[in-house]
Amino acid sequence: MLIGIALILTWLILLLRYPAKALPVSLAAVLGLGSVAAWVVWQDSRETRRLEHLELRLTYLPQQCPPDRPLQIQLHNGNDVPLLSLQWRVAAYMPGDTVNLADNVYAAPRYRGPGELQAGGDWQDCLPLPPLRPDYRAQTVEFRAEHLQGSFSD
Incomplete structure (x- = not known):
């Protein structure tokens, strides 16, 4: 948990200090994490529908x-x-x-x-x-x- 907090603080500092460089990388990371989360939710709902049949x-x-x-x-x-x-x-x-x-x-x-x-x-x-x-x-x-x-x- 301590490592996670350190990563978030580091990301915030980089975002505030170098917004032009950190913002595109942050958006790409958020889009990547969002697409992985959407894929996991889709797989889970597909398995649930199949179990219902x-x-x-x-x-x-x-x-x-x-x-x-x-x-x-x-x-x-x-x-x-x-x-x-x-x-x-x-x-x-x-x-x-x-x-x-x-x-x-x-x-x-x-x-x-x-x-x-x-x-x-x-x-x-x-x-x-x-x-x-x-x-x-x-x-x-x-x-x-x-x-x-x-x-x-x-």
């Missing part, structure tokens, strides 16, 4: 899944580009409630997608349950995927 459904189905992985996931890639990677956290809610009942401890399972999923493709698998708070059962809660992070092919 994913349809991810979690259902507790112990009859159709193995006993150690009773949570069924169905994923549909509604984008026009392939999905390369996907990660998320599973949250559990009582119907109509907003309190997450899943304990997000360090030992909780990490959830990852299928790897590459083509545009318009579907994927289905069974996953382990996240640890729930005491006195709650998986049969009585709704599971949702939250904090999606993904990358797409360009």
Whole structure:
């Protein structure tokens, strides 16, 4: 932080002392930083839009899944580009409630997608349950995927 303050003070002194030379360089630097910031914001909004086109459904189905992985996931890639990677956290809610009942401890399972999923493709698998708070059962809660992070092919 001390170096940053020193750089800003030096820039201000040069701008006041030699405005004819420092002003064009300062404008070029501001334009460069602005274009980099705009590019980063554009990339982030593009990824957010693509994540919104994913349809991810979690259902507790112990009859159709193995006993150690009773949570069924169905994923549909509604984008026009392939999905390369996907990660998320599973949250559990009582119907109509907003309190997450899943304990997000360090030992909780990490959830990852299928790897590459083509545009318009579907994927289905069974996953382990996240640890729930005491006195709650998986049969009585709704599971949702939250904090999606993904990358797409360009």
